[in-house]
Structure formats: structure tokens, C-alpha cells
Amino acid sequence: MKKAILIGIIAAFAILPLCGANSLPTPQKFKLNNGLTVYYLQDKDLPLVAARMLVKGAGTAFEPAEGLANLTAALMLKGAAGKTAVQVAEDIDSLGAALDISAADEYMNLSASCLAEHFDRLMGIAADCMLKPAFSPEEFEKERQNRIDSLKAAKDNPGQAVRLYFRKAYFGTHPLGHLAGGTDTSLGAMTVGQVRDYYRKYLGPQQAVLAVAGDIEPDRLKQVLNRTFGKWQQSVPAPAAKLPEFPAPHGKVLILVDKPDATQAYFGLGFPGFGMGDDISAAAQVMNTLFGGRFTSWLNTELRIKRGLTYGVSSSFQQWRGNGIFNAFSYTKNDQIGEMLDITLELIAKAKKEGFGEEEIQSARNYILGQFPPTLENLGAKARSYLTLDFYGLGFNYYDGLLERIGKITKPQADAVAGKYFSDQNFVLVVVGRAEEIFAQLAKFGDFKIKKIGAADF
């Protein structure tokens, strides 16, 4: 692959601006009797249907024990409505379909895709998993152990590990510091009783929103949903889901994770950001595109194109309700990590002091607008967008408005984003690599706290 950075670009924004008005078709909306909200778009191009569900508040940031939301989500597929885990898997796989349940930070996700002719059956299975999960002690124990083992496997891959350590270093004990997969300590203490309790408290139709897009007639859709998810009942009112105030680094938080066999050193750098739907979104998107969000960005130009230090570097704003962060990640040979960090911090300082060129601003605007339409092409992306826009209360014309604003972003507006969020004094910096070889290079950036990759937790 020429560009590892592409992944960064796609991941950079959950929501991007849209080229042309009404590019996201407005969905139909109805509610089932139990309060479940449904958005629906008929699209007969291909014999496929995509369904996505979002359960508000059932995400990792609100779980009482780290990793519990995702463990619960996974176990919902491991046996339901009298069927064993293997029977459920067989039912799904026999259709050639995909059905997944997982927890994001602020909500739980269900994702289902199938051939149109199998929609009724897949929704039947999905509803069984959501409404009647078995949560057997045997499956709980298997899944819990699998997760503990997976944490070790993740630490064997420094590119994966650096993101986990970064998350911990930035958020600490804030709920967004919860790792999706949990930690050795949290998983070690988890019980199946906690899973059952979490399910009962956090999952119910009144917190759920479903979006369906594809080749399905509205009457059939309603019949299928009434027969399946229509039976879902709320057992107790869900707890309020509100994120506490975000931490912001005061001074430098510096962590070095020693991985003795690594032949490259990996870093993650973070600053405060802003929340989903914030007025600054459009200007921030332009700024990040220029700084580290595309192939010709400042970071990629200096670190990869000019100096050949790395195969990939990217930066992005991550947003949640009310607040967010800015982060950048890259890696290079052990003996060049000091040089890489020098350049990265110099670029941060330059963006803050000098800002960007007029021509660059124009280029970034064109780039964002030009690359947006394909992001909404497939059925799953449309369904997902309905849920995201609903969850953050942005409205289905949000993309159009954002597009319009991006088209008008000026140099001072983009520069102001760097001025506001970048700092040479307050940031979180995590490096994963071979301490023996890289420690001396890091000394000039401050006092690093050293951790061992093999130690428990993060």
C-alpha cells in the first residue's frame, strides 16, 4: 500500500461535510408501540438490506466496570432464546449475513447486513439476541478469558498498544479512559451477575434507535419489526448518561512503554479538542486536513515525503457529546524517534504561530468537499449516519450545513483552531518502543514515566 495514512483520514471524522444539498436522503420515521424509534430508507438498487441500531447510554463510558459493556454485547450473540452460541452462529452464517453487537464509548451498536430475502430471518435472530440473551456462565467464562488473552496479543503489536496506552494516559480515571476490551484487573474481577445486571439496567427500546436502509418494502419492514423488536420491553428506567468534565493536560504527561523487541518506536500525542456538532467543526476539519489529515498534510510531508522517517502518520479530532480531543500517531526506526518528535512539535508550534497559507486552505476545502460523497454511498453508511445525527441531535441536513460552512472557511478561522488547541507546554505524549535504545533521545522532552509492556493493565 502506498498510504497507511488513508486509514487515518477515514477515521478522522465520524461526520464529514456533504457535497451538494440533500445528499443524505431524508429517511422515513416511525415508532413501534414500545417506544423504539425507526428510521427507514428504501433503496432497490441491489437485493441487500443494512440495519444499524444504537442504544443510548449503553457504552463503555457509562459501564460500572471497565470492559463490561463490550463483554455484555459480545455475550448477547453467544446464545439466546433457547439456542446455544453455536446455534446462533450457525443461524447467522447460514444466511451469509453479518450480525454484530459491540459497545462504543457513548452507546451500544448493533449492525446487521444481509440479502433482502433473508431480512426477516436475520431480524428474528437479532431480536432474540437483544431481547433474550442467555448469558450462560460457561460462555461468560470463555469470553472473559478470551479477552484477557487478547490483551496480551494486543501488546505484542506496538501499533495497537500505543493507542491503548495513549487512551489511558490522556483520560486516566475519566470514563473515556475505559478500554473497550477491559484490563487484566477489571476482567479478572468480572462476574456473570454484573453482565446480567448491566443488560437489565442499560438496554431497552426507549433508549434505542434503529435505522434500516435497502431493498425492503415499508409494510414488510413494519410487520417484521413489530414481530421481532416490537416485543422488547423496558424493565427499569435506564440510568442517566452524562460524561463528566473532560481532563485537560496541565504540563506534559510523558509515558514511555518499554517493548524490548520493537524495531520501531511508536508515539501518540494528544491535546484537548471539542464536542460533536461544535461550531468550530468546519474550521477544525480544514485545519486538521492540512495538519495531518491527508497525504500532503504537513505531518506527512515532513515525516514521510521529505525525510522518509515513516510509512504512516496521521492526526484527527475525536469528538464525543460535549467535548473531544486532538491526537496524532506515527512511528519510526528506534534511532530516529527523537528527530520525529522534534519535527512534530516544531510543526505544532509553527501551526500555532504562523498558521496556514491561503492556497492550502483552498486545497483543503476542495479536498474535504470532493471526498465526502463516497462516504455515504453504501447502505450501512446511510443507516449509520441517521443514527449518529439523531444521537447528537444534529438533524439530517447537518452535512449540508457543514459543507456550506467548510466551503467558506478562511485562513484566520483555520489558524484560530491551531491557536486554540495546540500547545508546546500542555500535552500527553506516549511512546512505545525499546527503552534501552530510545530513552536517551527522549530526555530533552521531559521526564518520562517508564512502564513495561508485559506488566498487567496499562
Place this chain on the structure above:
Amino acid sequence: MKRLTHVLVIVLLLSLPLALAAGLRPGDITVHKLDNGLKIVLLEDHDIPNIAYYTFFRVGSRNERPGLTGVSHFIEHMMFNGTQANGPGQFDRIMEASGGANNAFTSEDMTGYTNWYPAAALEKMIELDADRMQGLIFDPKVLESERSVVASERRMGVENNNENLLGETVRATAIMAHPYHWDVIGWMSDILSWKRDEIIAYYRTFYSPNNAVIVVCGDFQTPKIMELIRKYYAAIPRGPEPPAVLTVEPSQLGPRRVVVHKPAQTPSFLQVYHAPAATDPDFPAMDVLGMALLQGESSRLYQRLVARDQLAIDVSGGIGQSIDPLLFTIAVKPRPGVDTGLIEKAIEEELARIKKDGIAEKELMKALNSVRMDFYNPLMTISGKAYKLGQSEIYYGGYEHIFKAMDPYKAVTLKQVQEAAGKYFSENNKTVGVLIPEGGSK
């Protein structure tokens, strides 16, 4: 009941061309050829105001030789690094400023250049792409910088990724003679020592119009785009006929085994068998076998290794399309501390069971449904369509194959699947690799 379900599936498969009506119809595609041998496949699609412009060259790691391993992938990188007309980095700068983005990939069998841009940028983008087809300058300074980038890519993708490190070792053990012996990224010592003139000679040989096919899908008018393609590509001279790959991998005559010791927290395990090429009549049956064994949590090896015996965190693998025979892989992520001998024994038992009893009808049905999903899913996007059409060109000699892709699958019988298992999953055809965490047990 089972029988009925199966019949239903077959009927639906037969109705595929009708189901394609709105997504991709043979009549919507036009094919053109320039005098210099360049083939162009066009599919208008006006759903979004964008174009997917893909160029596929029939060159990959199978065309390389020792000393030049990884060079196809390196030229993929250099295709963004300067021509006489457009200096290093200009391709990306102009494209991104025009609202476009791009990427590229290299496999064993092909190199693909993938551009996505707004319809309005069409002419400039065609000019840029035609310019680099034969116009690269390989500036020595830029070449050295990009060499470091690829070395970093290898460190990231192989040296610091235990699964890939083991994969490279197992591949090189299973395949002795054919150029599939090495990974697409190439050996580090070759990456660090390719000579500029060798790279240029390789580029001149393989990056010619007669060794390429352009596939465009999106918001354009066919007469207009052909006018532009002729304008910018017609003057590029036809290149030499690329040398054929003549090496045939000799039959494996006994099991092979390789061990990698490395500091790690978890072991890795990989078992492979020589497998048929994409056009081999055995390919669909092997693909079905792969799905029965490894696709989804209902698969036999997931159930045995992860769910039942709890020896592994996950399993994956199967067969992939390739021009020459490549490998069927069974990749297992063992749990920490697990004896990988137990994993191998369990796999052997499961394979023996399939060789003896074949697979069940419901497993064949699952595979057929999966094939249909895999077929339709990419057709939702212009990029997916362009990729599928290009893939058909490279592996099957023409885009038309896409409309027949399901035929060999719907003809697969349970007996063929069982026979394929017996033919390919033999002890003599097997290579096993284990990565053992240094200082730990297997």
C-alpha cells in the same frame, strides 16, 4: 426441509442476472482498446458526482527475482514521486487540491492505482495518470527517501507484527521455487540495495500501456472520457511483451515445519497447504471448504479451537485468488501458554473428518449465501465496482467474468468438496509454522 432450502438457494442463484438489473448490467459496460494495447473498461454511474479511476498493471511480486524482491511494490510508491512534467509530490498536491484522493496496492499478481475524485477534475487527473505511466524520473534523492519509507513499512508490517513475520517464514518454507516464495514487500536486504538502473529497467518492462487495463466507474460521459483518454494515452508507445513467469512450483513431497523464536507474550501458529489457482476447476470447491472450516463462528475450526477446546483466541484463513497456485492458510492465534501441538492435532482431526465424511449440505448453503453477499456488497459503491471489474480482468482475462462468477459455485457438489479436501489436505502438502515466545513454552 434441508433439501427444500437448498433448492431455493439454487433457484435464487440462477436468477442472479435479473437481480443485477439495477446494480450492474453487462449492457452498461463498454470496452475500448487503443492502438498501443491499452484496454479501457467503462461503467457510467451517476449516483454521486464522483469518479473512481483505477489503473491495473499486470505486475506484482510474481514477476520479480532474487535481488529485486519487493520492487513492484516500490515502484507503486515511486509512481507518486515525480515525472519530467510533474515534480516529486505534484501528483498528490494537484489531486488533493482538486478534491481528489488516491491510493495504490501491490499484490503477488497485480498493481492497482486507485483514484477517487469529483467529476469536475476528470481531465487534469487523466493527464496526471497518463504522464506517470512512462514518465517517471526516479530522482536519486527522492528514491532514497522513499526506500526508507518502504523499510519503515516493512518494519511496521512484518518485523513488529508476529503474525506477518511467521506468515513470511511459512510462505518461504512452503514455496521453494516460484516467486510467490517471498512476500510482496520483499526482503529487507533487497529493499536496502535495489539499484536505480534495475528499478528503471523493471518499470520500463512492466509499466506500459499493453500491460495495463484502466477501469473507470462514475459520473462521466463515455464519449467524452474516451476523447480524453485518447488525448493523453494514445501517444505512449507500446512496451515490450513482459517476460512470462515460467517457474512452476514442484510438488511438495513431505511435510515441512518451521519455528520462529521471538520475544512475545503470545505464540502464533500457521498451517498451509499448496492450493489451486483462481482459474483452476478445483478453486470453487476449495473456497467452499475454506468457508466451512474458517468463516464465521459457526465454522468448524472456530468451533473446535476457540469455542470447544479453548486453545485459541481466534482463527482465520482460507484460499485467495491468484494467477499461479498459491496457498490455503489456517491461521490460529493461540492462547498464551498453549501447546501448539494440541492445535495442530485438533486441526488434523477436523481435516480428517472432512476427508472422511465431507461437509454437510447446510455448510454448502452457507458458502453459497456468503458468495452472494461477497458479490453484491462491493457493488454498492463506484470504487467497489471498479475494483471488481479490474479483478476480473487480471485473474480471468476479462470483465465479463463478473457476470459468470457465481456459475462455478452453484455447480459445486458435496462430493467435489470432499474430493478437494482429500486432494489438497495431505500430509505431504503441508507446512506448519510456530512462533514461540522467547523464554516461554510453546
